[in-house]
Amino acid sequence: MAAVVPSASGQAQKPNEANDVQLSQIHAATEAPEKAPGPFLPVNRRVGFAIVGLGRLSLNQILPAFATSDYCKPVALVSGDRPKALKIAAQYGIAVSHITDYAGFEKLKEMSGVDVIYIVLPNGMHYEFVLRAAKIGKHILCEKPMANSTAQCEEMIAACQRGNVKLMIAYRQQYEPMNRALEKAVREGKLGKLRSIVASNSQNEGDPTQWRLNKQLAGGGALPDVGIYCLNASRFLSGEEPNEVIATLVQPKDDPRFKEVEARCEVIARFPSGMTATFTSGYDVHRSAFLRLEGTDGFAEVDPAFGYHGSKLRFTKLMDGKDTELHPAIEEKDQFALEMDHMAVCVLQNQQPRTGGEEGLQDQRIIEAIYRSAREGRLTSIEAPAGATRLGILPPLE
Amino acid sequence: MAAVVPSASGQAQKPNEANDVQLSQIHAATEAPEKAPGPFLPVNRRVGFAIVGLGRLSLNQILPAFATSDYCKPVALVSGDRPKALKIAAQYGIAVSHITDYAGFEKLKEMSGVDVIYIVLPNGMHYEFVLRAAKIGKHILCEKPMANSTAQCEEMIAACQRGNVKLMIAYRQQYEPMNRALEKAVREGKLGKLRSIVASNSQNEGDPTQWRLNKQLAGGGALPDVGIYCLNASRFLSGEEPNEVIATLVQPKDDPRFKEVEARCEVIARFPSGMTATFTSGYDVHRSAFLRLEGTDGFAEVDPAFGYHGSKLRFTKLMDGKDTELHPAIEEKDQFALEMDHMAVCVLQNQQPRTGGEEGLQDQRIIEAIYRSAREGRLTSIEAPAGATRLGILPPLE
Amino acid sequence: MAAVVPSASGQAQKPNEANDVQLSQIHAATEAPEKAPGPFLPVNRRVGFAIVGLGRLSLNQILPAFATSDYCKPVALVSGDRPKALKIAAQYGIAVSHITDYAGFEKLKEMSGVDVIYIVLPNGMHYEFVLRAAKIGKHILCEKPMANSTAQCEEMIAACQRGNVKLMIAYRQQYEPMNRALEKAVREGKLGKLRSIVASNSQNEGDPTQWRLNKQLAGGGALPDVGIYCLNASRFLSGEEPNEVIATLVQPKDDPRFKEVEARCEVIARFPSGMTATFTSGYDVHRSAFLRLEGTDGFAEVDPAFGYHGSKLRFTKLMDGKDTELHPAIEEKDQFALEMDHMAVCVLQNQQPRTGGEEGLQDQRIIEAIYRSAREGRLTSIEAPAGATRLGILPPLE
């Protein structure tokens, strides 16, 4: 791993490398400017990640994302399916010596080059494996939702503090280019005062035996898996924390997929400023995902939203006396690469990640309040977090 | 007025005129077919409307809409501002003899050519004027929301039955081309089973002295004025009636506009099939209005929605293995003209209007449940209507 | 007809009526402003139009457009099909006394209320009927293309001058709201310097016996009927006149539709500033119509373009370092109503129409050069017009 002088404070920045190449601008000034890629780290200086769990998220999103990351490389795999792990290791050039099963998880401690452990297991297993990772002194990137209860979240945070390791929750959307542009626009008042956020994140599950439909493994149904994107977006984009929620659940009795978890969850969240967030999430609905921010002076919409690819962002506001839609050409980047690069930079520069354990804990607090509200059919208060749950905003990508 | 034989039953159809002109198709069969306009009625055979109230809705939408209606003409005006009424009468060629003030409302009874009275007054005045209109035996088209209470709505229905006059509530969106196409698509299962409707209808009010912000005149704030579009759309598009609601209100203490009525209202409505509708409406938000219907097999969105012009409809569903957006080129038509033409056809053919008093009453029942839920912070049941609240769906326009 | 004092000079403005009604703005200043309709003229003061020819353009577009015009009414019909004319007259409330056939065209002279004669005949008949209309001293609105030859166009202009009647060519797109906004944007340099216009206007003809496929009646094929929109748009939007063209025609030998006229025409037109216009038009292509203006600093596109309804306008240019699409919400208005209102205002105020005979003549000059170029397979020069062919730009509609 690169020797990097830890920076004293402030937000994690890209490592300042000597080997970046400057490009002259050959196009007219009215054309979008062009910038050389990088600086990024050559493979031998990258931060090494162990991937724990080889489900579809690891296979289809996370492992391919290393190719376009600037600072990361996959160096170890943890899986219960050794033949699969061997295949994957071969594809990605990971040494056979760096494969282990869950029982042998602690071997990661001694494996060369493992800087970060990325937990990509079913939600119900995050708690155990974050604790085990902290114990062997490795930095941790943990998939969302953080865990199945606030108690678990709090223990996970404490364990990482004790172990003196960084803990980041993998809220990929907070690192994604359009959300970053949107967050900046909101902060700069481009929409006036934010009044209402409306969102939906749904998909139609098939196989009733998958772990996402098992309460112990998943912690819940649509809400913690897909609804959490709406919830988290309402928090980080507004910069506020909700103080009350009111919610309903739908769990059809006759559908074999929903014996244990909700099919749908609808939420109204109230924020101290008077802003509200209204969102739905579903497991029995064709893929539909959008996010609309309504302010006094205009609105913004990401539609489709929350997906791995293909998000589109537009603004609507009055220009020259006409309501005008603006579609900025923001280039798509792999969100997992951006998220992992953020973690890598934090490791390289000894910074705290933007979305640490407190960010995951706070979502879990609200999720519990949502379930309570739905169960009781009443407006439910949410305990305020002790302090800020995340660090300041990330600038838009150039 | 035209002598038309009342049809015995079924849905109101366009009068079957002898004078329509057929056009041959000169374009290739792969081009959208072309159809001659009409048949429509010449001015001297049209159904005559008295317009009660000369506010901006009458001036900007309703009176101009007569020009593109097929069966209607404006023949009388009721206004408290006689100079304004004289100007408007001159513009539209209405006889000075056919202008009266509110005190003289009953003069409409004897005015020649008045077949329908269109009540375009502040919400709080609908009750009184529907009763007065019924008493003088005129058919009534009444703006939404129907009245300020279910008790008033019930009295209005009874009065119209006693008076043997037709009562139609002016739910223009139920007559609008895109909603008609959407309603048909839902009925035909184009989206699979409907699971979730998400909508927003908001605008940013300015003048704090306008009647819309006066509780007695408006009956409420954003909910009955703009939120009602979301509510009514969730009912007529799904064909279901909600049985529970849970809702919140925002009424900022320090905003002079919201001394009496809510600035915003967020609602979750639950339907017997398990479908939910989640919607927000606001009076302190930049104009933002959309309607999304999420089904098991796809979703549809109208965005912008609910406005007088410029609605756009799209569907998203799987085609050839790819999620595909479909944007059918549905021609915009004046919704007020379509709505008034529906009333005219009902009068000409002695039919019941699709959106009679029961449709308005049911929205009012739900509005009252919403306010109760928000006040009490709890899930609230809604009494089921005695029967169907509206007649069968209108076919899409060709 | 209204007594209106002719204005001495300048561009035709809406008649300044006393009876307009002012509306206060009730919405916040960040919302699109609202304006009352009008002032427009009551029916008894409107400019009367005789419609010559009852083909599909008259039936489907022009006659319905009177309903939304501000200053016009239909008062007479000229048709060779008296039963059809009687039906149409009944629909529009036109007196039976105001119907005549082509032989009786000159009866229009004595018919009460006929101020303008709108020639909606096959192209090849424009020449004869403009001459006859000028002879009886009536103002003339003539459909595009003006005639089948420049010689005819010149005679038509001379005849109208001799007859002291106004002649306007019905270039509806020059009166249409999006084109007006676009023309203003170009003049203000919003796209930088205009470099290139690219356009297409095509449709797929079916019936091979229709007059549009008859050379004598149509004057040509796709070029004068639909290609003329691209040509005319390149001229009025740029404000320049082309000095050279190079073109090709496609006329398939084995297609019964194209025995006399071209199926397709492709044109490159060069303008003195270095700007070029490149466009295609077709009669054997599914409806496809767009118009793109490319400048040094951005581009604008209308797509679909040239149609009666549904045009959409967008701009693309650099904003905040990103290429950004802007879609202003410009409300659609009936183009025929706008065009006829322009003529009516010119009559009422004794102004010259923006698109007089010289505008039509210049298009015809270029069309002849295009045909010559295609025939000879070489770059062909175009004679410059003697002066400006049209009056200054129309301001965007509010």
Add this chain to the structure above:
Amino acid sequence: MAAVVPSASGQAQKPNEANDVQLSQIHAATEAPEKAPGPFLPVNRRVGFAIVGLGRLSLNQILPAFATSDYCKPVALVSGDRPKALKIAAQYGIAVSHITDYAGFEKLKEMSGVDVIYIVLPNGMHYEFVLRAAKIGKHILCEKPMANSTAQCEEMIAACQRGNVKLMIAYRQQYEPMNRALEKAVREGKLGKLRSIVASNSQNEGDPTQWRLNKQLAGGGALPDVGIYCLNASRFLSGEEPNEVIATLVQPKDDPRFKEVEARCEVIARFPSGMTATFTSGYDVHRSAFLRLEGTDGFAEVDPAFGYHGSKLRFTKLMDGKDTELHPAIEEKDQFALEMDHMAVCVLQNQQPRTGGEEGLQDQRIIEAIYRSAREGRLTSIEAPAGATRLGILPPLE
């Protein structure tokens, strides 16, 4: 390099690897199916590329593309700027021993792991370096345009045949997902018969000293650099070869950028079937790039088109009696990775690349005819290619 049995015939397919992982479908059948990535080759089995030229295309597009390629890796660099090459080599993990300058180009012969030489030099240098590469027996991927003259192209083809090396011209758009879907749709008659292709590809150059504005280095101006995309698209999407062109050039005398090459080029190309392609390209126009295919039954448009990212594809055709726009969600893939992977598969399986030298030669023939036509101001014939210039279509990506 992997030992792969050459396949006897047919189109290059992905290597059939043993190590691909199957994923079960967990979503409902109405959702877009999900597929695991790969199979792809681990780094140590990949085809090695030497990159010749470290300009912005290499730095910003080609070198980053290796990360998402399935079968390729960069193993050598050729550059005249050794410090820059050292920096880049460090970034990409290329051995210092595998860097050379142009004089030392032939050292590539002995460098381990160099399977393919990718020529990314100014156009005017392609000829020399393809010949040199062929001489040392390496497979060649050469950027477009192939060379500055047909004579050079023919020599290049002959040299590669003599050297028994594969030659591929880097027409990245032929490997790009949306074009592949479009090509398939055209072949299947989804648009009916293709009648007209309209396209534009323009950008606004700044620096007048860049090689693209130097005739000897660039071979021409906008036409061979950006116009070639329109030209090539019209050929591969239609599957036809043009037999006549007519064209114009714009080369402003007073613009320092265009002392040697054209600023703009407009072309009409005629094809034997009666189809036409009309396109423009510019170097003095804000970035504007689209491609529209007009058929008898519908049209398709890619807009923006031809860029590295952000292309969007839509179809318009009649569905249920309405013209309907369809936007399929086709996932963007790196075009350079796809193009290089195609070359790699051809090398691994001893296949011929889809876009070999004949494809580049034919574009060059047409470019020369275009310049001749513009110079002479007349329709110009094009010699037909001896046979097919490219291999059969590539299937759409899943």
